[in-house]
Amino acid sequence: MGPYLNRIKPWVTVICTAYNHQRYVEEALQSVVEQDYPNVELIVIDNASTDATSGCISRFARQHPNLQFLQNTTNVGLNRAFNQGLSLARGRYIIDLSADDVLLPGRISKQVELFERLSGPYAVVFSNADYIDEQGRRLSSHYPTDPRGRSSTVVPSGNVFRNVLESYFICTPTMMIRRDVLNELGGYDESLAYEDFDFWVRSARLYHYAYLDEVLTLKRQLPDSLAAQVVKPDNALLHSSLIVCQKALERCHTADEYQALASRIRKFIRKAYYAEQYGLVRQFGRLLNRIEQPGLLTKVVLALSCLQVPVNSLYRHYARQAFALPSRQ
Template sequence: MGNNKPLVSIALCTFNGEKYIAEQLVSILNQDYSNLEIVIIDDKSNDNTVNILKSFSDKNQNIKLVLNETNIGFNNNFRKALDLCSAEYIAIADQDDVWVENKITRLMENIGDNLLIYHDSAYINNLGEPTNKSTLSHHRFVKGNCAKNLLYYNCVSGHTCLIKKELLTLTAGFPTHFYYDWWLAYTAACRSKITFIIDKLVLHRKHEESSTGKDKTDAKTTRIAHLKLFYNHQETPNNLKNFIQLLLDGYKELDRNHFSSKLFKTLLLNFNSLFYVRKRSLFSICNLILRESKSK
């Protein structure tokens, strides 16, 4: 497979990733899809990451290395990397994973006319040992017209994504306090242009130092903020916007009352879609609906 295949850009952002970045870069360079451009942006690392990156870029002409003069943060750095990618197709990489050698090939074979395709990932620990779990162990995947499924929970991780650059034109930027991959997935879902394959194409390292490992947020105030972002998204269709407003009205009722019957009814009637993505028991879902419907 050579340059007769479409160019694929890989957006890789780094920050203090000296522990695992070399292993990740080797797995990317060993992809069986050879027509690759690798765009790496380091967000002002203060460990040995930059030296490792320079050693790889010096030996590989398809690596474009950019070093930020100041730390601009996770979301802004990924947006910068994505915008610097020159190919129509862009894959996203985390600094501490390991890619299966046919990852790009499988995604390119299956993206079709979608704006975004994603896949399952096998989890490994900080030592690189398998945990015998994957994303599908605790999430259900969605595709097509599935924006409603993504209002409360996300099943699309950036490191699993291949997108068409066209998707970036549908959103001016990434919200500051929101995951960029969730935002991209929701945007594609609003156009019914999202799909998945169940291949495990990445060994995804789960550890406390990762950005997702640090996140423990599941607060009601955060969910309300997310709903407002979705409501104001330029791609949200009117029927979904009306539904989001119904949810927000229910939460607003909690400013006046201890219990919101409006929110309780809305969540109960729509639990199959709103809570489909996160695998949990019916008992757990009922408890969640009750907690959401109470002011405290």
């Protein structure tokens, strides 16, 4: 990775984290080595899988000796596993790849080309994605597309801080990130159960994001994904969300940013209630009170939470039905 070569074709590091992904990991890794971009560094971390994932990676590594393989003996969590890879990364740009997702041909070269044309404080290039099921069948696109494959909705670019407070509008695995930005932020916050919301809040306050309007990634939807786990009563995701909302409140500057965060907190109040995490409901409620007085619906949810009216089994049934339908996210 000489300086001259890095100026001509900057190196890209793909950090692939795997946990019990034996069915999918080889396809994910193959999608990296088949990219048409010449300068790709691949780092794979098996996070103490209990199935045959590590064996699949080892076989793949024998065929591709430049691959760096880290095998954890205990599961250190997604964020710390990624940071292990980040500490070894030498590329100018980073892709965080889950071992059940797939890079489509040309993704890296197209995102690097856009990054190299950008001027100003851009930290992330992201794209559209198609969702696939366990068998790899395409379900839907993250952003609905027109007959030409272009997004039929307006996708925010540039200063997206308010947008990331408002909703999960970015499909996480589509991102290519400047390594120096990740290092400046200290990588992912290892105290949290998931990475993307916190990274968006911390980076989007300081840097811009650019959208590349093309489907360049296949994102797999599985029944045990993080999105599905958020409805479980014992999940740690909502507590992490509370911490990120607290960080976000400290970073808000304008009235519309405060309102976007308030809207997001109201959603988390409902989710925490559905998950029967009543203490978190009250903590989210106190955080909301620092921005605005709760409306009638939120007051009702807060009151039901104080009474600890159970709704989780009904909500999980609804969530399973919704998950089975093709959707954006």
